Amino acid sequence: MKEQTLSFFESVYEVVRLVPYGRVTTYGAIANYLGAVRSARMVGYAMNNSHDKQVPAHRVVNRKGLLTGKHHFEGTNLMQQLLENEGIRVENNQIQNFENLFWDPSKAL
DNA sequence: TACTTGACGCCTG
DNA sequence: ACAGGCGCCAAGT
Numbered sequence: 001m002k003e004q005t006l007s008f009f010e011s012v013y014e015v016v017r018l019v020p021y022g023r024v025t026t027y028g029a030i031a032n033y034l035g036a037v038r039s040a041r042m043v044g045y046a047m048n049n050s051h052d053k054q055v056p057a058h059r060v061v062n063r064k065g066l067l068t069g070k071h072h073f074e075g076t077n078l079m080q081q082l083l084e085n086e087g088i089r090v091e092n093n094q095i096q097n098f099e100n101l102f103w104d105p106s107k108a109l
Numbered sequence: 110t111a112c113t114t115g116a117c118g119c120c121t122g
Numbered sequence: 123a124c125a126g127g128c129g130c131c132a133a134g135t
Binding site (some may be wrong): 018026027031033037038039040041043044045046047048052053057059060062063065069070071073079099 | 114115116117121
């Protein structure tokens with residue numbers, strides 16, 4: 001019942017949580033899934049609050065496959081470490097084989 | 110109530 | 123092909 005009061009942010013967390021292990025998605029893909037194609041920025045902004053939630057924010061990158069938000073993680077390369085820990089190859093803040101690892105919620109669902 | 114910010118994306122030069 | 127600027131939407135102050 002109160003679920004209807006879910007803010008845009010919480011909706012984003014739900015989608016990010018659906019990202020399978022070893023896969024990555026983009027802000028635009030999430031926004032598109034939520035019907036807010038023009039609100040890709042909001043998705044990234046929502047991730048700021050994701051620190052208080054259990055959300056694999058490190059699996060979310062921009063549409064170029066760049067770890068733009070890595071600066072928001074602890075340390076400097078924690079985000080990259082987490083991705084590599086899942087078997088994702090990252091080099092120079094850019095995910096290698098990105099289109100292959102790309103997970104689109106609209107397609108998966 | 111209004112202004113500013115922001116982990117992006119697309120268009121134009 | 124590369125770089126820079128503008129646009130959009132929601133939340134916080």
